[in-house]
Amino acid sequence: MPTLLRPALIIALLGVAACDEVAVANDPVARAELRATKSCIAAVENETGVSGATINTTIPIIELNQYIVNVPNAPYWTCTTNDQGQALTITQNQRG
Numbered sequence: 001m002p003t004l005l006r007p008a009l010i011i012a013l014l015g016v017a018a019c020d021e022v023a024v025a026n027d028p029v030a031r032a033e034l035r036a037t038k039s040c041i042a043a044v045e046n047e048t049g050v051s052g053a054t055i056n057t058t059i060p061i062i063e064l065n066q067y068i069v070n071v072p073n074a075p076y077w078t079c080t081t082n083d084q085g086q087a088l089t090i091t092q093n094q095r096g
Contacts, residue, residue, distance in 0.1 A: 035085025037067060043087040044069045044077045053077075068093075 039051045048071055056068035057075060069077045069090075080089045 032083060032085040035056075036065065036079075036087070038082040039081060039085055039087040040067045040069050040079035040090070042079075043079060043090050044071060046091060048074060049073060 002033065003025045008046065025029075037055045041055065045051055050071050050073075052072045056069050056070045059068045061068065065081045067079045067081070069079055076093050077089050078091045078093055081087050
């Protein structure tokens with residue numbers, strides 16, 4: 001790839017990645033929720049070394065700022081975030 005096209009490609013990819021935050025820019029709660037899900041997924045993937053983690057939407061959560069993260073072929077994780085959406089703690093859970 002020509003070196004002149006690399007910066008353009010990087011800028012384009014950053015623009016696409018920022019689109020989801022732009023969509024919720026006027027809603028601070030939705031923005032924090034989006035950041036929290038991204039932060040939890042990144043923290044769990046970083047800890048496990050496995051990509052493809054997703055937020056579980058089927059297990060009911062009653063705690064604020066808490067998410068269940070599914071990891072392919074592995075136990076799920078519980079992630080707790082702060083009000084800004086940054087992952088604070090992650091805990092591995094055993095499958096039933």
